[in-house]
Amino acid sequence: MSVPMLSIQGDNGLALTRLHMPRILSSVANEVTSLLLLDFRELHDAGDVLPIQGAVDIPRIAAENQQVIRLAPIACDLMAIGTAGICRVRGHLETLLRYECSRCLEEYDSPLVANFDEQFSERVRQDDVHLVEGSQVDLTPYIEEVVNLVIDFRPLCRDDCQGLCSVCGTNLNDHRCNCDRAVQDPRWAALEGLLSKDEPE
Ligand SMILES: [Zn+2]
Ligand SMILES: [Zn+2]
Numbered sequence: 001m002s003v004p005m006l007s008i009q010g011d012n013g014l015a016l017t018r019l020h021m022p023r024i025l026s027s028v029a030n031e032v033t034s035l036l037l038l039d040f041r042e043l044h045d046a047g048d049v050l051p052i053q054g055a056v057d058i059p060r061i062a063a064e065n066q067q068v069i070r071l072a073p074i075a076c077d078l079m080a081i082g083t084a085g086i087c088r089v090r091g092h093l094e095t096l097l098r099y100e101c102s103r104c105l106e107e108y109d110s111p112l113v114a115n116f117d118e119q120f121s122e123r124v125r126q127d128d129v130h131l132v133e134g135s136q137v138d139l140t141p142y143i144e145e146v147v148n149l150v151i152d153f154r155p156l157c158r159d160d161c162q163g164l165c166s167v168c169g170t171n172l173n174d175h176r177c178n179c180d181r182a183v184q185d186p187r188w189a190a191l192e193g194l195l196s197k198d199e200p201e
Pocket of ligand 2: 168
């Protein structure tokens with residue numbers, strides 16, 4: 001690939017390339033953190049408009065989703081805007097996931113892009129506003145929630161993945177086997193036995 005590699009490399013060894021995260025500046029992308037803070041005072045001092053950018057590593061997402069082998073740090077390109085005691089944080093999240101295909105069990109990488117749009121306040125009680133204590137909020141739990149919502153629960157390495165042979169376990173995307181799968185599956189065999197008894201001779 002001739003595209004220069006801007007890599008955010010976490011401990012888990014999965015790197016995001018420039019292809020997967022065109023919006024994030026290289027200066028912030030070099031640093032991977034475990035927190036991404038929204039600071040109300042900093043926002044106020046900045047005139048109520050503050051960019052929040054960074055790359056957060058949330059290994060728990062892979063730990064809690066068995067179809068996710070691992071994921072790269074999540075590149076966050078967000079903008080915080082304060083109005084009337086409420087801070088709205090909007091933007092994009094991007095990462096690269098390594099899934100285990102739910103049919104053939106092979107691992108494959110897939111980019112993930114999600115919109116982020118959450119509101120926070122220290123004092124305004126409203127249904128769609130997260131009421132927070134203190135002048136800083138760690139956005140990581142909210143980022144985790146958004147990513148968990150867009151993760152594929154039955155990932156497929158490709159739409160027409162042929163899966164594994166139920167008899168010999170061959171990956172049918174790579175090889176054909178000569179197994180007679182319809183008969184060899186004991187559940188079907190039992191069913192066929194029943195059906196043939198019912199059939200008039
Ligand atoms: Zn597959
Ligand atoms: Zn087979």
